[in-house]
Amino acid sequence: MEFDQVKPIVYVSRCLGFDYCRWNGDSINDSFVNRLKEFVEFHTLCPEADIGLGIPRNPVRLVRGKSTEDILMLQPATGEDCTDKMIEYSQDFLNRIERVDGFLLKNASPSCGINNIKLYANAAKGSMVAKTSGLFSAQAKARFPFAAFEDEGRLHNFIIRENWLIAIFTIARFRELDKNGKIAVLYDFHARYKYLFMSYSHKKMQNLGHLLANHHQENYDVIYHNYEKGLLELLTLSPSIARRINVLSHMFGYFSKELNAPGKQYFLNILEEYRRGAMPFIVPIELIRNWAIRFNSEYILKQSILLPYPKELLLLSDSGTGRNIKS
Ligand code: SF4
Known part of the structure; x- marks a missing residue:
């Protein structure tokens, strides 16, 4: 699917x-x-x-x-x-x-x-x-x-809505994986979600990766259930602005050699605007997507952080309450 x-x-x-x-x-x-x-x-x-x-x-x-x-x-x-x-x-x-x-x-x-x-x-x-x-x-x-x-x-509230949408679509996508499948199915899932998980917790993202890397010690069922447990725990957290900037910087690294100095500076300015809360996350993410298309980066294009839930559900409207929630 x-x-x-x-x-x-x-x-x-x-x-x-x-x-x-x-x-x-x-x-x-x-x-x-x-x-x-x-x-x-x-x-x-x-x-x-x-x-x-x-x-x-x-x-x-x-x-x-x-x-x-x-x-x-x-x-x-x-x-x-x-x-x-x-x-x-x-x-x-x-x-x-x-x-x-x-x-x-x-x-x-x-x-x-x-x-x-x-x-x-x-x-x-x-x-x-x-x-x-x-x-x-x-x-x-x-x-x-x-x-x-x-x-x-x-x-x-925009942030609460986005976190909830990310959680339900990520859980649903995980549960659509073949439960009796091969470890490669989980590897592919993890690869697609690497940067999204990093925006929640670098350590928990790494722990999920270690579970897969050590798969020879366990059977598939055990790995699947341990991975599911770790994933659900990770999704109880929220992405932070600092972690998202870290993720964007990592993704930017895939294209930095292709960009000229003004192009790089433009991205850094956008990051700063995002850090100040003057620009939504979607702006730098769309810039990354644009470069991934332009420079043909399949690995970046398949990252779920580019589109964690259907774009039709992305509404920038915000009640204005809960603005102290960090994202
Ligand atoms: S009417 Fe009350 S009990 Fe029924 S669904 Fe709504 S909130 Fe729940």
Whole structure:
């Protein structure tokens, strides 16, 4: 399978434009989720409707139980305690998942919200004591700790959105590899991802390479699973500006002999603009791609860092929140 044809498998909150299943019978029209529909394989879930609370329904809230770890889901209007039903549903649902590359869940929901969900001292109004995770998402994170989790609110931030897209497409591409294949399949994958992995962690990229280099000591299955574990751990990190500049400098090295002094200086100026945050990463990357085409560098052209996810999903829009996140 060609890399660009891979569709990540993403479990998504159904109210994000798939059904009118919110507590008030509403649905959320999110333009980015709509755009994603063509590029990922969505599987929907609505824990509250699926456990039979109905649509519309009285809202539920999370309430601290007898101990700090004990979290209850209560429906104040009816007095119903939905905790056991929700946990049972979540575990059953998650146990039936054979493969998942990412979760895209509704923010601020006591069921789906990933974090910052209000936890109350009791079912009465105005008694918030802490922030926590939604009941379903807490179970999902425990069951799939290395899947790429995000909520639709955070995806309005450019950096968070890009990291999530890189993670789901990289995981999906890895899982499309022939699991019973030859070590050469993993070598090829690693070669394509070398610079992208370097932008996350030079050391972890090298560790993945060492796993392959020492393959004669293990059978393919063991290497595959160890590589997968290392890859998923690497993707929990984020690329930094400094590491990306290091990667760009390495890639630039392939062409520096071909370029004249003004051409080299132009690239260094662009790097400096990127370092200052005055230019997005796509600008120096496109320059590298241009040189790779011009100077016929197959090795650079196959690097996934040039196109880690479909270009149609590259939106430079940014909510403006989370600008302190380094990339
Ligand atoms: S947030 Fe989750 S539980 Fe609530 S309506 Fe959306 S999908 Fe259903």
